[in-house]
Amino acid sequence: xxxxxxxxxxxxxxxxxxxxxxxxxxxxxxxxxxxxxxxxxxxxxxxxxxxxxxxxxxxxxxxxxxxxxxxxxxxxxxxxxxxxxxxxxxxxxxxxxxxxxxxxxxxxxxxxxxxxxxxxxxxxxxxxxxxxxxxxxxxxxxxxxxxxxxxxxxxxxxxxxxxxxxxxxxxxxxxxxxxxxxxxxxxxxxxxxxxxxxxxxxxxxxxxxxxxxxxxxxxxxxxxxxxxxxxxxxxxx
Numbered sequence: 001x002x003x004x005x006x007x008x009x010x011x012x013x014x015x016x017x018x019x020x021x022x023x024x025x026x027x028x029x030x031x032x033x034x035x036x037x038x039x040x041x042x043x044x045x046x047x048x049x050x051x052x053x054x055x056x057x058x059x060x061x062x063x064x065x066x067x068x069x070x071x072x073x074x075x076x077x078x079x080x081x082x083x084x085x086x087x088x089x090x091x092x093x094x095x096x097x098x099x100x101x102x103x104x105x106x107x108x109x110x111x112x113x114x115x116x117x118x119x120x121x122x123x124x125x126x127x128x129x130x131x132x133x134x135x136x137x138x139x140x141x142x143x144x145x146x147x148x149x150x151x152x153x154x155x156x157x158x159x160x161x162x163x164x165x166x167x168x169x170x171x172x173x174x175x176x177x178x179x180x181x182x183x184x185x186x187x188x189x190x191x192x193x194x195x196x197x198x199x200x201x202x203x204x205x206x207x208x209x210x211x212x213x214x215x216x217x218x219x220x221x222x223x224x225x226x227x228x229x230x231x232x233x234x235x236x237x
Contacts, residue, residue: 004034004046009056011049013042018202021045023052027226030060035202063226074120080107082131084183084228091120100127128180129156135184136175139191146214149198163225164190166197173197182228189221 002013012033022035036045049056072078078089087107094110100123101108111120133156140151152171159165159176166173173194179187192215200207211218 002042004042004049006049006053009053013045015040016202018204020204021048022203023049025056025059025063027063030063032056072121074109074117074124081181082107098123100124125177128177132156132175132177132180132187135187136191139188140195143192143195147195147199149195151195164194166194168198168201171198182225186221186225189215189218189225192218
């Protein structure tokens with residue numbers, strides 16, 4: 001992958017077997033990427049990028065002003081998100097296996113006495129992973145039927161660059177663990193997005209036509225997801 005430096009802005013450039021040039025600015029850090037046809041030279045791509053500098057800077061400013069969560073310390077009454085709703089954390093020390101429970105406006109985190117921050121984080125992240133998998137499975141089954149595709153595997157992990165990814169050859173999608181904190185309709189949007197990649201690899205006009213047809217409000221959902229509070233980690237979509 002090549003890079004262009006336009007003042008203080010770095011643009012990642014990937015040459016692909018596509019017909020048209022595509023410019024993207026990814027939340028939350030404002031990473032800039034251009035996908036361009038194989039035949040296009042870097043000078044032409046640079047001229048194109050310069051012509052879009054105003055739009056790039058506007059998008060980056062929007063993402064950088066986005067609300068950020070403070071680093072989690074796993075203390076009583078600390079705010080934690082689940083499915084778009086903010087809960088207050090309640091730590092319960094008990095000589096029993098760790099467990100997480102939702103109770104009205106609180107998330108109850110049960111851990112053994114003396115458990116440190118890393119253990120509390122581990123228990124919470126595993127709970128988020130289980131919840132996201134349980135939420136995602138029926139949505140995947142629903143959209144497999146609608147899109148007439150078949151998924152072989154669902155994976156969930158922390159990701160620094162994307163909400164989700166799709167491996168067409170393996171028939172596998174990965175979801176970002178952070179999605180468990182977002183509203184269910186945003187989770188569904190990402191699932192549809194990744195499943196559509198089983199039909200079309202690239203973010204081209206064919207892909208957009210599929211999204212417009214199957215999920216007409218996908219652009220609204222995308223904007224909503226990208227405006228929600230993000231983790232304190234600089235994980236740059």
